[in-house]
Amino acid sequence: MRRAGFALTALATALAGSPVTGNEAPSLDPAILAIEGDAEWGAYLAGECLTCHRADGLAEGIPRITGWEPDDFVTAMHAYKQNWRTHPIMQMVAGRLSDEEIAALAAYFKDLE
Amino acid sequence: MTWNRRTFLGTGAAVVAAPHVLAEGQGKPRVVVIGGGAGGATAARYIAKDSEGMIDVTLIEPTRTYFSCFFSNLYLGGFKAIDDIGHTYGALAAAHGINVVHDWAVDVDRAGRTVTLAGGGVLGYDKLILSPGIDFVDGAVEGWDISAQNRMPHAYKAGSQTELLKAQIAAMPEGGTYAMVAPPNPYRCPPGPYERISMVAHVLKASNPTAKIIVADPKPKFSKMALFEEGWANHYPGMIDWIGEEFGGGNVSVDPGAMTLTIDGDETAVDVCNVIPAMKAGRIAEIAGVTDGNWAPVNAADMSSKADPDVHVLGDASQQGDMPKSAFSANSQAKACANAVRGALTGSKVFSPRYSNTCWSLIAAGDGVKVGATYEATEEKIARVDGFISQPGESAELRQATYEESEGWYAGIIADMFG
Ligand SMILES: Cc1cc2nc3c(=O)[nH]c(=O)nc-3n(C[C@H](O)[C@H](O)[C@H](O)COP(=O)(O)OP(=O)(O)OC[C@H]3O[C@@H](n4cnc5c(N)ncnc54)[C@H](O)[C@@H]3O)c2cc1C
Numbered sequence: 001m002r003r004a005g006f007a008l009t010a011l012a013t014a015l016a017g018s019p020v021t022g023n024e025a026p027s028l029d030p031a032i033l034a035i036e037g038d039a040e041w042g043a044y045l046a047g048e049c050l051t052c053h054r055a056d057g058l059a060e061g062i063p064r065i066t067g068w069e070p071d072d073f074v075t076a077m078h079a080y081k082q083n084w085r086t087h088p089i090m091q092m093v094a095g096r097l098s099d100e101e102i103a104a105l106a107a108y109f110k111d112l113e
Numbered sequence: 114m115t116w117n118r119r120t121f122l123g124t125g126a127a128v129v130a131a132p133h134v135l136a137e138g139q140g141k142p143r144v145v146v147i148g149g150g151a152g153g154a155t156a157a158r159y160i161a162k163d164s165e166g167m168i169d170v171t172l173i174e175p176t177r178t179y180f181s182c183f184f185s186n187l188y189l190g191g192f193k194a195i196d197d198i199g200h201t202y203g204a205l206a207a208a209h210g211i212n213v214v215h216d217w218a219v220d221v222d223r224a225g226r227t228v229t230l231a232g233g234g235v236l237g238y239d240k241l242i243l244s245p246g247i248d249f250v251d252g253a254v255e256g257w258d259i260s261a262q263n264r265m266p267h268a269y270k271a272g273s274q275t276e277l278l279k280a281q282i283a284a285m286p287e288g289g290t291y292a293m294v295a296p297p298n299p300y301r302c303p304p305g306p307y308e309r310i311s312m313v314a315h316v317l318k319a320s321n322p323t324a325k326i327i328v329a330d331p332k333p334k335f336s337k338m339a340l341f342e343e344g345w346a347n348h349y350p351g352m353i354d355w356i357g358e359e360f361g362g363g364n365v366s367v368d369p370g371a372m373t374l375t376i377d378g379d380e381t382a383v384d385v386c387n388v389i390p391a392m393k394a395g396r397i398a399e400i401a402g403v404t405d406g407n408w409a410p411v412n413a414a415d416m417s418s419k420a421d422p423d424v425h426v427l428g429d430a431s432q433q434g435d436m437p438k439s440a441f442s443a444n445s446q447a448k449a450c451a452n453a454v455r456g457a458l459t460g461s462k463v464f465s466p467r468y469s470n471t472c473w474s475l476i477a478a479g480d481g482v483k484v485g486a487t488y489e490a491t492e493e494k495i496a497r498v499d500g501f502i503s504q505p506g507e508s509a510e511l512r513q514a515t516y517e518e519s520e521g522w523y524a525g526i527i528a529d530m531f532g
Contacts, residue, residue, distance in 0.1 A: 044464045047159070047448035051441055051469075052518075052525040056532070061521025088501040089471055089485055095499065096487055 245395025
């Protein structure tokens, strides 16, 4: 599955509710989606996610992040990074992740559960 | 250091040969973790899980059931049962092969790399992780010591103390007074005392609406102050009297026999007196000789002690820089430490640390707020990078969502510690 940048709008709206109005339309370079994620690195980075999100996929009050399609995962994280999705913790966490780190996380979480 | 057979025989042989050392699985590197709380349970679990049997992990923790301080205020407020905040160590032993020893560590010999238990056993280690939480500074509140904690509970180590405080609140006479002596910085959970005041007010508003709450505080301001003050004015108007440094809130003494609190020379009779004294690193850190003053200084990159590269100190006991003393912080630090320890002992890849924290607080039913930040390791300390805080005047929907998120966080961190 390959997505072009415009798909971000749909996904941001579908998954996060209201995007911040007044922001520039988000864009995602297809090259970002093409990055091969390093799952070992992802496993380490995932530690930061797993203080809140559960490795067993259960979700109460905090969304499930296991078993996602990597493209969807990467797109959602970039939507936070670009402040299209509005959650302050996720904007802060995604804000400091590099494109490679996001790809690594996507590679790790896709195979969990 | 990369672990191999030669280094093991070279440096470990003497320790292994000592007759009283309880080393099972000899030949594997050994990690001993002291304290099975937010820092220690997480570190033990990650090292055991990720090393897949290559490292022998022992966790020393005296209590069979860990009652988390986090969410203990929600228990006081009636939002949780005591069992909801109690967690056991069975899965750490059964699913992760951790040797869980329910005992106290009473001595650490860093030269010989051994830990002595109250029961008399001695454990050898290659890496030692200390996450003993806090103890109280002697004489911090005039008139109070540990013998007074039944009349004037701290409830700052959760469990029986928290149950006691809840029972005392329920037994207050109509129109009675609940007093808190708040601690000076730095202490565990900066918003903790104020979330507690909110939860006590929540209970009293329903059961004893003419009751009063007094807070004697040695600080001029406190965490999330604007949010708490707004919430107190909205939900509990006229009930809470916060006396800060400026009005002598730091000049207090108590008389547990007479049940009085004296603030800046003014004596008041109180019905409940929640004394939260000044804090220091759990005593075992001092015994291990890794403290400097009240806390244990650590290197930001891997939480290793500044006094000894083979000892790591996590969580509340550590002095690391900008992170608040919270369960979230301890859990975050534990993962960076676990990764570094595993790398040193097995040669696995060591990644640069990622530190973050978020603290949620509940002000009233469905009125949740939060504050959070990310951090990075510098030469000097763990330094804050970026952060956010809930704003006064947020919608009820957002506050409700924030509260629900805190429930999710609690389930998540408990799974990450004990799952
Ligand atoms: C009222 C309150 C509310 C809080 N709310 C939150 C919150 O909402 N979010 C948050 O992130 N944090 C919160 N905290 C803070 C949080 O509880 C602590 O920061 C966290 O528990 C620190 O983890 P730790 O591993 O350093 O210590 P602890 O979790 O206290 O664990 C230390 C363990 O070490 C054991 N131990 C001590 N000495 C020895 C020894 N000699 N040998 C063996 N074992 C030993 C103890 O029995 C204990 O189980 C709150 C704290 C309080 C008091």
